[in-house]
Amino acid sequence: MEFKSVSDVKDRLEKADYITSKEIATVVFLAEATNKPILVEGPAGVGKTELGKAVARSLNRKMIRLQCYEGLDESKALYEWEYAKQLLYTQMVKEKISDVVTGSGSLSEAVDRIADQEDAFFSERFIQPRPLLQAIVSDDPVVLLIDEVDKSDPEFEAFLLEILSDFQISIPELGTKKAVKIPFVILTSNNYRDMSDALKRRCIHVYIDYPDREIEMRIVSLKTPGIQERLLENIVDSIRQIRSLDLKKRPCISETLDWAQSLMALQIEDLSFEVILDTLNVICKYRSDSEKVRDYLEKNHMSGNAAWSISS
């Protein structure tokens, strides 16, 4: 067990620049203590992937990341035989092959002799480990981040099951590879589709929501050192209001951070109506969204009841 207690997890994640709630810290603690994978769900941009990175930083481990997408197959995720290299070697050792074959009485004897050499071609020399195999055979413990697992196909989920419960991979030609050091596995899901029960059963689940006001403020002040208290409050309050609108893409924490950084770069101290309008494209990634926010702002600005800081 690398973490001592739940609060130890929280402190160490914080040292790794990741501020989190007690619930998430508990889950990370339990996952580490019991060697179980974590399945992280939540809207885009709340720091699901970042959690993986932060855990890797706080445990001082290498992170291996596997990005999932539709059509991801075992040759991209587990391992692949390097056919080109195999063919090349075959060509190069052609002479050697004839050495092996010479002296064999019949054709079938020659084939048998070659078959005896088969192992040379299906050995680890010709295998190219992909992220999952890398994580399993690595000599140092790693953090394995399987990102957006909901985008993958059902077949891929099936490959994952063996790894997640037994930490091993079966390669037909070589046998079963067991984990040298059990990796810390984090799966993230955007809930594009439901994951299978079998997969869910093997993981512990945590849902990360948009952070509450206080945590978001701490995150922003951590990532943009030197920000003024008042500006910080204004930024977070404004973002929270924009988030409540019906947008194509809601601004997430990374957008809050981008915004805070751009405002700092522009040396703005007061978040006025005009400033928000001018910097809107940092927050909104679609034109229709910017228009919606602009309408909303104007309405509030006109009626003067803005909860925004504008009045101050």
Place this chain on the structure above:
Amino acid sequence: MVNLILKFVSCCRASDIRISTSEVLDCLTQLQLIDILDEDQFKATLRSNFAKSRREQSRLDRIYHLFFHEMRQDMGIAERDSLSEHIEDIFDMLQEQAGEDAALGAILDFLSGDPLAYLRELRRIQREFQDSTGNTRFNLGPLASRLQMLINLNTTRGAIAQFLDDNHTQITRENRRNLAAHFNEYLDSAYAMLMNEPRPYEDNLRQVRAYEKRLEKLGEKSFSLLTQKEIEEMREIIELLVRRLKDIMSRRFASNDRGVLDVKKTLRRAAKYQGVPVEIMFRKRPPRKGKIVTLCDVSSSVWSAARFMLNILYSLQECFTKVKSFIFVSGLAEVSEIFEKYEINQAIEKVLSEADIEYNVPTDYGETFRDFRKSHMDILNKKTTLIIIGDARSNYFSAEDGILEEMREKSRRVIWLNPEPEQAWYTGDSEMYAYKQHCNEIRPCRNLNQLLAFVEELIL
């Protein structure tokens, strides 16, 4: 501790959260590692082991609250001592009254701090919904059992009040008030559980409202208001757009054809160079966008949107492994064949004239879902995207949203397209509210812009 958790687990199971034994074991091991006196940690552990998706969390949270907060036995020890005798009397009286009645017995258990039987009763009522197939299309049965439960709750409440009244000489006024408050609190929470079933948290449901207004006039006009001439125009536009989408698709797959080594082809090529494999060939991977199953309501208002949808889907057929379509009013008919055989415009005409379906009946979504479950459930698998186009107006027939949940479990995604303006969704006989919680995505689809935004997301 173990007993407490086991009890909690059986309550969860009684309200339809699937928890496996291995999960219980995991949870118990994990509880030894944390500080169980810290509620945040304790709750997080139960939550992360027993509710494995956001959808289940709301149900779990509710039972957690019921189990560890409402059912707490902390009326104050001193107070309890003076009251316990009376509480026992009341239980004896209720026991006598309940006799063999299962529902009353469940309420009694609930009052004594064991919600399991009551939760089972609630689930039984809910189950009746789904099992009452065939005989009736109305949900009167479940409504009646719900009412019966309500009456039972009231009887119990009355009996307790009566008991306190009858014994006003033996019990002090102070104690009477405490007793009444104690029982009423429990009865209130039982009542709340009966009346409001927990709904899954909705933040996972994708509700799309914003879209790009790409085409000015025609793009924004509602499908149901189109004139014949505009429909013709629309077809041309759709053709153009479909061609553009196909271009994008082919470009994507052109750069994506590196797959598994094709030994046969490589060797054949190698023959050209005296057996030296200079060119290495890979097997092309087919576009894999999975299967699409559409259920289209063909009552007149919806059909105008559905036909365009089908038009586009079938023009883009090569982007999917398979497109299967059904139309329904009250009961289903498969029309995939018509669309495969005929050119698209012809097919749309033919569907209305030839499909084996009764048009002059009120729309009944419940019947449609039952029909689907009976004969077509097997076409859904984890690669299928199920698209339902309809206004969810089921003429007050039983909604059967449980079947939709089953369909969700079988398929990759369930998307509901509603051709009504959103303001009208939850009015009148629309069951959108009930159906929405079983969908992965809901979106309005009443003009070309909205439709295009949807199709584009579907294939790209």
